[in-house]
Each structure stands twice: as structure tokens, then as C-alpha cells.
Amino acid sequence: MKAPFVLLAAFVSVSAFAVSAPDFRERTLDGKQLQLREQLKPGRAVLLTFWATWCGPCLDELRTVTGELAKDASIPLDVVSVNVDAPDTAADIRPVAKLNGLKFPVVLDAKQDIFGRYNPQKTLPFSVLIDEHGSVVTTFSGYQESMFATIRKAVASAKN
Amino acid sequence: MKTKRARVCLVVLSSALAAPSFGASEGAIETSSPIPFVFRFSDHALVASRKDPEDPTIPDQNTILHENQLEAAYGQVAATLTYTNLIGLETDSERTKAFVLEKKRVVWKPGAFEITAGDAYQQLGRGIALATYRDPVFGLDTTIEGGHVRYKSDAWDVNAFAGRLNAYSVPVAVNPMSNPLLHRSANIAAVAASFDTGFGRLGGHVASTWVKPNTSDVADRQFRIAGATYETTFGDGAGSLYVESNVLLTDYLTLPIEQPNGYGSYGAVAWTGDGWRVKVEGKDYRDFYYDFRRPPTLEEDVVISLNTQNVSAGKVLFEKRLNDGRSSVWASTLVGEDRFLHTDIVHGVVGTKLKIGKRGQIEAKAGYRDELGKNDLTHAMVRSKIPTWTSQSLELGARKQRARRGLDLGEPTFDDRNYVDVAYNFSERWNVAVGYEYVPSNPGNVHFANASANYRNGGFAGRVFVGQTSGGTQCSGGICRQVPPFSGAMVETTVTF
Numbered sequence: 185m186k187a188p189f190v191l192l193a194a195f196v197s198v199s200a201f202a203v204s205a206p207d208f209r210e211r212t213l214d215g216k217q218l219q220l221r222e223q224l225k226p227g228r229a230v231l232l233t234f235w236a237t238w239c240g241p242c243l244d245e246l247r248t249v250t251g252e253l254a255k256d257a258s259i260p261l262d263v264v265s266v267n268v269d270a271p272d273t274a275a276d277i278r279p280v281a282k283l284n285g286l287k288f289p290v291v292l293d294a295k296q297d298i299f300g301r302y303n304p305q306k307t308l309p310f311s312v313l314i315d316e317h318g319s320v321v322t323t324f325s326g327y328q329e330s331m332f333a334t335i336r337k338a339v340a341s342a343k344n
Numbered sequence: 345m346k347t348k349r350a351r352v353c354l355v356v357l358s359s360a361l362a363a364p365s366f367g368a369s370e371g372a373i374e375t376s377s378p379i380p381f382v383f384r385f386s387d388h389a390l391v392a393s394r395k396d397p398e399d400p401t402i403p404d405q406n407t408i409l410h411e412n413q414l415e416a417a418y419g420q421v422a423a424t425l426t427y428t429n430l431i432g433l434e435t436d437s438e439r440t441k442a443f444v445l446e447k448k449r450v451v452w453k454p455g456a457f458e459i460t461a462g463d464a465y466q467q468l469g470r471g472i473a474l475a476t477y478r479d480p481v482f483g484l485d486t487t488i489e490g491g492h493v494r495y496k497s498d499a500w501d502v503n504a505f506a507g508r509l510n511a512y513s514v515p516v517a518v519n520p521m522s523n524p525l526l527h528r529s530a531n532i533a534a535v536a537a538s539f540d541t542g543f544g545r546l547g548g549h550v551a552s553t554w555v556k557p558n559t560s561d562v563a564d565r566q567f568r569i570a571g572a573t574y575e576t577t578f579g580d581g582a583g584s585l586y587v588e589s590n591v592l593l594t595d596y597l598t599l600p601i602e603q604p605n606g607y608g609s610y611g612a613v614a615w616t617g618d619g620w621r622v623k624v625e626g627k628d629y630r631d632f633y634y635d636f637r638r639p640p641t642l643e644e645d646v647v648i649s650l651n652t653q654n655v656s657a658g659k660v661l662f663e664k665r666l667n668d669g670r671s672s673v674w675a676s677t678l679v680g681e682d683r684f685l686h687t688d689i690v691h692g693v694v695g696t697k698l699k700i701g702k703r704g705q706i707e708a709k710a711g712y713r714d715e716l717g718k719n720d721l722t723h724a725m726v727r728s729k730i731p732t733w734t735s736q737s738l739e740l741g742a743r744k745q746r747a748r749r750g751l752d753l754g755e756p757t758f759d760d761r762n763y764v765d766v767a768y769n770f771s772e773r774w775n776v777a778v779g780y781e782y783v784p785s786n787p788g789n790v791h792f793a794n795a796s797a798n799y800r801n802g803g804f805a806g807r808v809f810v811g812q813t814s815g816g817t818q819c820s821g822g823i824c825r826q827v828p829p830f831s832g833a834m835v836e837t838t839v840t841f
Contacts, residue, residue: 204382204417206382206384206415206417206422207417209453209456209458209496210496211496211501215498215540215545216498217456217496217497217498240697240707247669247670270471270477270638271467271470271471271472271475271638271639271640272638272640272641272642274470274586274640275584275586275612275614275623275625275640276614276623278577278581278584278614278616279584279614279615279616279621279623280621282581282582282616282621283616283619283621283663283665283669284669285669294467295465295466295467295477296465296477296478297464297465300478301384301415301424302840303840304386304388304411304413304838304840305386305388305480305805305838305840306478306480307805322802323802323803323840325800325802325803325805326772326800327772328772329703329735329772330735330772
């Protein structure tokens with residue numbers, strides 16, 4: 185009984201660890217296969233954002249990101265969205281994506297396999313900023329109005 | 345007890361200390377070389393002290409629930425372990441295991457293949473024929489423990505798997521569901537394939553499940569399911585169509601029972617125009633008595649939609665965007681037949697989401713559901729977000745539900761629930777909330793008050809809750825169940841890195 189707890193506390197206290205983003209390959213809304221590793225490009229970051237059609241803050245976040253990228257196309261950022269709708273709301277994915285003007289890939293994660301690897305507690309919204317080497321720069325849990333400012337700073341530092 | 349408290353403090357403190365080191369500092373992208381070996385760890389702890397709301401003489405029930413997930417990956421191979429830890433509730437016969445290795449798997453991904461040995465989630469079609477999944481709200485986590493092979497390309501998606509159904513032994517949730525496989529075990533084998541025909545994706549699946557009681561070595565029931573799916577888009581992507589149909593054959597292997605064949609069909613067509621969308625859905629489930637699924641219900645979360653075996657319904661939803669797409673109004677109507685209750689159903693709902701200024705928002709919804717002549721339900725909710733200072737806001741919410749049951753029995757019963765809550769967001773990282781519920785139809789306590797605080801920073805999230813909730817219907821992801829009232833305190837932390 186004691187051993188698991190001691191081991192657990194030791195793990196939790198460790199501050200040196202790898203922060204690589206788990207790779208995945210899954211079908212998108214347009215029927216193609218998308219592999220995360222193939223989205224990483226030199227000098228650019230990837231924002232991996234998880235959403236569901238019923239999650240209002242998720243859609244706010246997606247609209248914010250879409251709007252900011254439309255205003256400034258020079259930002260070296262690519263977006264990959266992962267939809268996690270269960271069967272009850274799966275019929276809403278395409279219409280909601282279209283209504284919200286989502287232009288980036290929508291990976292279909294109906295079984296929430298990908299979601300579970302990044303966020304086992306499966307809270308939404310949840311986004312991950314990944315650098316060109318596949319390392320996690322930071323995560324955003326919940327809708328944060330300052331998210332894009334953080335992303336801008338991060339990609340600007342990398343450029344410099 | 346002191347030792348246990350010390351352990352709790354150590355875990356929670358360690359989680360908090362670990363938090364600032366997760367997630368590189370803002371403004372820096374790592375430029376290190378690719379790390380060939382990846383290690384990830386996640387920790388979820390729930391500490392609860394529960395009182396009996398009706399009898400204060402009963403001692404408090406104290407529990408510590410813990411869940412850890414470890415993943416290691418090298419190249420194309422990844423391994424994952426999930427284990428849970430329970431302290432307390434020793435007298436609970438359903439949750440007596442203190443330390444359990446719940447899930448384990450090794451995945452190898454050579455090219456377009458994905459080969460898994462161990463636990464994996466599976467779903468056939470839209471979950472009518474089979475769905476195994478994780479639901480943290482109810483502590484539900486069911487996988488298939490065995491072998492899985494999948495081939496994925498742009499044109500083809502072929503999936504074959506076989507194994508036993510593995511449900512969580514120690515669910516980490518305040519109101520967990522009972523283990524659906526407590527006294528029995530189930531083994532399943534299935535194959536599914538779909539391909540792009542050029543004018544839509546056509547698919548098919550077959551599955552066979554053998555169920556036996558734990559006291560026997562012989563299966564007493566076999567379920568065989570076959571189904572087909574088709575999905576396509578049209579109108580240059582403005583329209584989409586999905587249809588699925590399944591047949592279920594049930595064999596009682598040890599008893600002379602004849603079970604009628606079951607049928608489960610679902611269809612949805614949607615069209616999106618300039619600032620509006622319409623969706624038409626239909627379901628037809630007949631004698632589909634199979635437990636391991638999560639089919640579309642077409643219902644709102646306020647409804648106890650437990651009947652997914654013998655029910656038919658159609659639903660139309662219309663949504664119109666306003667204010668440059670930032671606001672919306674919507675309405676839906678559902679008409680159906682519930683063959684358990686032997687009644688028709690009608691449910692109309694209207695709703696709106698209005699953005700006010702740059703950061704304000706009001707959301708409202710109201711509906712009336714009639715199980716003609718037997719039961720009815722009136723429900724309404726409103727929620728608003730009012731910005732105050734920079735990155736701060738006030739959230740106000742109110743909800744009302746009034747259900748009448750047994751309208752055809754002369755003396756109907758009422759279930760009347762009223763709920764208000766106020767939350768203040770001090771920043772994007774933390775907030776505090778207070779809630780109050782008034783349930784005049786509750787036979788015991790009718791007033792329920794609670795307070796909570798939430799904090800999140802990078803990979804760390806923490807929550808403290810004190811007070812009471814009335815229980816009643818709680819719905820999550822298409823599942824609804826009755827949860828008992830809660831009175832006490834809880835602390836919950838999650839760390840991921």
C-alpha cells in the first residue's frame with residue numbers, strides 16, 4: 185500500500201521530463217488521413233486545438249484564432265483542430281465547422297483516443313502549442329482571451 | 345489517519361509544486377533536438393469527505409481516489425499503463441480493490457497500420473452497434489482488452505479486433521456508475537471496413553459478443569450484429585448525409601428463450617447556408633437489447649433518455665446566426681414514440697446565444713416535453729457572462745425544471761428543481777463560485793448550498809468544493825442517470841506532463 189504512494193509522489197515531484205507531443209494519424213472531415221508529424225514545418229509552430237460542437241468556449245477560441253490569422257497571415261502558425269463529438273452530436277460537426285468558418289483541418293476523434301493522450305481528464309476547451317520539433321511549448325486549458333497574445337510572443341521569439 | 349492525511353498532503357502539495365515547471369515559460373519555443381524517447385505522465389487525485397445529508401449521526405465517509413497514466417514512446421512504438429488507487433470505503437462491496445492496474449497497451453504504428461496489444465476503445469458506426477468509451481463524469485471507462493489491427497488510408501479504413509470487455513474497477517469520480525461487468529464477463533470479436541466510393545463513403549461491420557456469468561465457464565448469451573453505413577457531402581460541402589442500419593440477433597445458449605431480432609437505424613441530413621443551418625435526424629431502435637453501445641438519442645441533456653432499445657423519433661433543428669455570426673437563435677422539435685412507455689413524445693425547444701460587446705454573453709433555452717397523457721417536463725435555463733475588469737468577469741446562471749409524472753394515474757407526482765449560481769472569474773486561471781438549489785418536491789432537505797474554487801495553470805488544474813448538491817438526474821455525453829445527493833467537501837487535482 186505504501187509503495188505506490190511513495191512512487192507516485194516521487195514521480196509528481198520530478199521536474200525534469202520530456203514534453204514531446206504524442207504523434208497520431210487519423211481521418212479528417214474531408215476524408216483524408218492527417219499525421220501530426222507531417223504538419224510540423226521548419227520555422228512554424230502548430231496549434232493543436234480540441235473542440236466539440238456543444239462547447240461554446242471552444243467555438244469562441246476557434247473563431248478568435250481564425251480571425252487573428254486572417255488579420256495577419258505572416259504569423260508562422262498552423263492550426264490543426266481535433267473534434268471530439270460523441271455520436272449524439274456527430275451530425276453537427278460539419279455544419280458547425282462551416283458556420284464558424286473553420287478553414288483548418290478537422291480531425292475526427294470520435295473515440296477520443298487522441299484527446300485522452302493529451303488530456304486524460306477530457307476537459308474542454310484544450311489546446312496545445314507545438315514547436316517545429318514536436319515539443320510542447322505550452323497548453324491552454326479553458327478559453328483564455330490572452331491565448332493569442334501568448335502565441336504571438338512565442339512564435340516571435342522563435343523567429344528571433 | 346495521520347499517516348493518511350500526510351499522504352494526501354504530500355500528493356496534493358507535490359502536484360502543486362510540479363505545476364510551475366510544466367509548460368515552458370511564455371515567450372519561448374524550445375529549440376532542442378527531437379527527443380526520440382518520449383515519456384508522459386498524468387495524475388488525477390480526488391479527495392472527498394462525504395456526509396449523510398439526512399442522518400448526521402452516521403460517520404463521514406472519507407475517500408482518496410487516485411488515477412495515474414504513464415506513457416512511453418520510442419519511434420513507432422508506444423506503451424501506456426493506467427492504474428488506480430483507492431483509500432477508504434473498505435466496506436463498499438463494489439469498490440474493494442485498493443490498487444488496480446486498470447489498463448495496459450502497446451501500440452505499433454508501421455506506416456498506415458496501427459497494431460495494438462492490450463486495451464483500446466472501439467466504436468462501430470455511430471455507436472448503435474458498439475461503443476466503448478471513457479466518461480470522467482461517471483467514472484466510466486470501458487475498453488476492449490485484446491488485439492486490434494487497423495489499416496487507414498485515404499480510400500480505405502479497415503479495423504479488426506477481438507478481446508474481452510474491460511471496465512474500470514476503481515472509477516475516479518464523485519458519483520461513479522456501478523461496474524457494468526461486475527458479475528459477468530463479455531468477449532467480443534468484430535471487423536469493420538469502409539471505403540471511399542468517389543461519391544461517398546460506404547462501410548459495413550459485423551460483431552459477435554459472448555456473455556457469461558462469472559460463476560460459469562460457459563457463455564449463456566451470444567449477440568451477433570451486422571450493419572452498414574453510408575455518408576456523403578453534397579452541394580459543394582454545404583450538405584451532408586449519414587445513414588446507418590443494423591440488425592441484432594440474440595441467442596440464449598443455455599436456456600430455451602427466443603429473442604426477437606433487433607433493429608437499429610439512424611440517419612441525419614444537414615444543410616448549411618449563409619448564416620443558417622438546418623438538421624433533420626431520425627432514429628428507429630426496435631428490440632435492440634445490447635448493453636455495450638452509445639447510440640444517438642436525439643434528446644436534450646435534461647431528459648432522462650434511458651430508452652435506447654425500443655424507441656423511434658425524428659427531430660428538426662434550425663439555427664440562424666446574428667450579429668456577424670457571433671450570436672444565434674435556434675429552435676428544435678422532436679416527435680417520436682416510446683414503446684416502453686407506450687406513448688408518443690413531443691418536445692419543442694427554443695434557445696439563443698447573444699454576444700454583448702466584446703466579452704459579454706447571454707445564453708438562454710426553454711422547452712416543453714410531453715409524453716402524451718403520461719408525463720411532461722418544462723425546463724428553462726439562462727446564463728450570462730458580464731465582463732468587469734481586465735480578464736475578470738461575473739457569471740450568473742439560473743435553471744428551472746418541473747416534471748410531472750403519472751398524469752394518467754389520477755395523482756401525479758412532481759419533481760420541481762430550481763438552481764441559481766454565481767461565479768467570479770478573477771483571471772483566466774482561477775475563479776470562485778457559489779450555488780444554491782431549491783427542490784420543494786424533495787422529501788427531506790429542500791435547500792442545497794455550495795461553494796467552489798477552481799484554479800488552472802498549464803498542466804495543473806485544481807478544484808475545491810464544499811457544500812451540498814441535491815442529486816437527481818445528471819447527464820453526460822448521452823448518458824443520464826440518477827445520482828445521490830452529496831454533502832461534504834472534496835479536493836480534486838489533475839497534473840499532466
